[in-house]
Amino acid sequence: MNNIVSCEDLVITYQSSNGPVRALDGVDLTIAEGETLAIVGESGSGKSTLGMAMGRLLPSEAGREAGRLEVDGMPVFDMARDDLRRLRRDTLGFVFQNPMVALDPTMRIGRQMQRAMGRRARAEDIHALLERGELDDPERVANSFPHQLSGGMAQRVVVAMAIARSPRLLIADEPTASLDASIQDKVIGTLCRLRKESGASLVILSHDVHMIARHADRVAVMYGGRIVEQGTTARVLGAPVHPYTRALLKAAAGHEKPGEWLTPIPGTPPLLTGRCAACSFEPRCSVSRDICRSSRPKPRTVEEREVLCLLAGSEAERKEVAQ
Known part of the structure; x- marks a missing residue:
């Protein structure tokens, strides 16, 4: 199987008034054609930087x-501007966290859909695409402004726009974070169904480990600008x-029993000013x-997944799992 994304020792640094801040500290990752990969981690782990780097949207x-x-197969950071535009237009589709920011508030949805489709689309073509996004009244939606739609409807519009040109790679950055809990799973289900129908690859950037467990083929866990564990979701x-993956799951709300306490991760994520030597x-x-x-x-294989941990598989690690 071919890879749609190939990343090797990627380092991304932000320049700030207090000096450089390293967001990615050497990321190694491949994404296969047609797979759904979830990248999970706390805020500041580097997952959004990695996702936006795939379209050079930093x-x-x-x-x-x-x-x-x-x-x-295209070197994203070494491409000419025209080639980069074609890559974004023909290969990539983006679903951002807040649909009200992604949509133009001054333009009706139908006009925005027409621009996303990149041709003189007929009204019936626009309605058909909105129906694929599971919007029940596509004519009304097409004639509406974004503020006239609910958050879930607006996000479904964004999903429909993202697939308008049949991209080979969809990148969804916290696609349900701004939505009510009652519709989050429905929206991500719509996104995954459309991915399956088109055969595209899908990258979901999220902190919601329980949500992605139901939809992703593979999971990459990020911490400190590196992928610390990756393998099949199961x-x-x-x-x-990896100790961080275990701690992340213990701190994740959603599956706790009545009277059961969540276990927060002590401390805070690192703020890197350069290469982390440890x-x-x-x-x-x-x-x-x-x-x-x-x-x-360094990356090594432990129990059929790649992990960045010097102690993974050791006696100390086994004792923690047993507790």
Whole structure:
């Protein structure tokens, strides 16, 4: 199976008034054609930076310091401006967190859909695309302004616009975070159905591990600008081996029983000003050892998934799992 995305040792740095801040600290990742990959982690883990880098949509203060990123075989950070426009237009589709920001408030939905389709689309073509997005009254929706739609309807419009040109890669950044809990799963279900119908690959950037468990083929867990564990959803979320993945699951709301307490992760995520020479999770890790403070973990295979942990599979790690 071919890869739609290939990323090797990618380093992205933001320039701030207090000096450089490293958002990605050497990311290695591939995404296969037709698969759904979820990238999960706390705010500040680097997942949104990685997703936006795939379309070179980073702000002006962000820059690639090192590494390689290819989408559909094209070097994203080394492309000419015209080639980049074609990549964004023909290969990529984006679903952002807040549909009211993604949509133009001054333009009716039908006109925005027509522009997204990139041709002189007829009204029936626009209505058909809105129906694919599971909007029950496409004519009314097409004649509406964004503020006249509910949040769930607006996000379905954004999803329909994202698939208008049959992209090969869909990137959804916290696509349900601004929606009511009652419709979150329905919207992500619509997105995944359209992905399946088109054969595109889908990247979901999220902190909601329970939601992505129902929809993703594979999970990549990010922390400190690196992917610390990745593998099939069943393995990573069913039997995590990295201490951070285990801590993330214990802190995630949604499946707790009455009277059961969630366990917050102590401390805060790191703020990197340069390459982390050790394990970035060590200050918050319950099983860390001296070696974790002095050695940078390298990717290795543990229990049929790739993990960045010097202790994964060790006796200390097994004791924590048993607790």
